[in-house]
Amino acid sequence: MNTKQFVSNLLEIAVEEKSESINVCWTGKSIDRNPGKFITPILASVLDKSVSGKKEIILDFRKLAYLNSSTITPIIKVLERAKRGTIRVTILYDKSLKWQELNFSALEIFITEDKRVNIEGL
Amino acid sequence: MQKSIHLKLKPDWKEIEPIRLESSKFLEGHRFSTDTVNALTMIVSELIENAIKYGFFVQPEGQVSVNIQVGRKVITVEVSNPVDSSTYNNLKKLDRTIQWIRGYQDPFEAYLDKLKEIAKKPIADEESGLGLVRIAYEGRGIIDFFVSEDGLLSVSVISSFFEREAGR
Numbered sequence: 001m002n003t004k005q006f007v008s009n010l011l012e013i014a015v016e017e018k019s020e021s022i023n024v025c026w027t028g029k030s031i032d033r034n035p036g037k038f039i040t041p042i043l044a045s046v047l048d049k050s051v052s053g054k055k056e057i058i059l060d061f062r063k064l065a066y067l068n069s070s071t072i073t074p075i076i077k078v079l080e081r082a083k084r085g086t087i088r089v090t091i092l093y094d095k096s097l098k099w100q101e102l103n104f105s106a107l108e109i110f111i112t113e114d115k116r117v118n119i120e121g122l
Numbered sequence: 123m124q125k126s127i128h129l130k131l132k133p134d135w136k137e138i139e140p141i142r143l144e145s146s147k148f149l150e151g152h153r154f155s156t157d158t159v160n161a162l163t164m165i166v167s168e169l170i171e172n173a174i175k176y177g178f179f180v181q182p183e184g185q186v187s188v189n190i191q192v193g194r195k196v197i198t199v200e201v202s203n204p205v206d207s208s209t210y211n212n213l214k215k216l217d218r219t220i221q222w223i224r225g226y227q228d229p230f231e232a233y234l235d236k237l238k239e240i241a242k243k244p245i246a247d248e249e250s251g252l253g254l255v256r257i258a259y260e261g262r263g264i265i266d267f268f269v270s271e272d273g274l275l276s277v278s279v280i281s282s283f284f285e286r287e288a289g290r
Contacts, residue, residue, distance in 0.1 A: 010139070029139075031138065031139060031142075031167075032135075033135045033171075033175075066160075066163075066164070066167075068167060068168065068171060068253075069168060069171075069252035069253045069256045070171075070249075070252075072237075072240075072252055073240055073249070073252075076237055076240050076241050077240075077241070077243075079241070080241040080242075097157075097160075098157035098160065098161070099157070099160045099161065099164065099260065102259070102260045103260065106230070106233055106234060106237060106259075107237070109234055109237060109238065110241070
C-alpha cells in the first residue's frame with residue numbers, strides 16, 4: 001500500500017494506491033483562488049497511473065467540508081476525460097449532507113451506461 | 123436576536139475564510155439547520171470571491187462589504203465592492219449571466235448546462251463561471267445587482283433556503 005498526502009491551505013488530498021484501485025480521499029476545505037493549480041497535477045498523475053496500471057480511480061469526497069465553485073472544474077475535467085477513455089472512475093459522496101448531495105448528484109450527467117464512470121452517494 | 127450582520131474585509135483572498143466562519147456563526151445563532159447554514163455560507167463565499175476577482179480596488183480604503191439580513195420568509199445576502207469603467211465588461215458579463223440563469227425555469231437545468239460547457243473546455247482553462255449559477259441552484263437564490271452613482275457594485279441574493287431547527 002502506497003499513500004501520498006498533498007496539502008494546500010485547508011485542503012488535504014490523500015492518494016492511496018491499492019492493487020485494484022487508486023483512492024483519492026479529499027479532506028477539509030477547498031477554498032484557494034485557483035484550486036486547479038494544486039488539484040490538476042495530482043489528478044493528472046492519478047489518471048496516468050490508472051491507465052498504466054489499469055486501476056479504478058475512486059474520488060472520495062465524504063470527508064470534504066466545503067469546496068468553492070472553482071474546485072468543481074478540475075473534477076469535471078477528470079470525469080469527461082474518463083468518459084471519453086477506458087478508465088474507471090467512481091465518485092463517492094455523503095448523501096446525508098445536502099450540499100454534497102446537490103453538488104455531486106449533479107455530476108450524474110457524466111455517468112456512462114456501463115457505469116465505468118459512476119457517482120455514488122453513501 | 124440580531125436580525126442582520128454587516129462585515130467588511132480587505133480584497134485579500136485570505137480574508138474570506140474568517141468571514142465565512144463569522145457568517146456561519148451568525149446563522150447558527152438563528153438556529154438554522156446545518157444544511158441551511160452551509161448553503162448560505164456558500165452564497166457569501168461565492169459572492170466575496172467574485173467581488174475580489176472582479177472589483178476595482180485602487181484606493182487604500184477599498185473594501186468588500188457583506189450584509190446578511192434574516193427576514194421572516196427569506197434571507198438576503200448582499201456583497202458590495204467598488205467598480206469603475208475598467209470593470210465595465212465584467213458588469214456586462216454579470217448582467218448576461220444573471221439574465222441567462224433567469225431564462226431557465228429550473229436553475230438545476232442551468233447548472234447542468236454549465237457543467238457540460240465546462241467539460242468541453244481544455245484542461246488548462248481553469249475558469250469555472252459556476253459561482254452564480256451554483257448560488258441559484260444550490261442556494262435557491264434569486265440574484266440581482268445594482269451600481270450606485272459613487273461606483274459601488276452591490277450583488278444581492280434572496281434565498282429561500284430556509285429550514286430552521288424544530289422548536290425554534
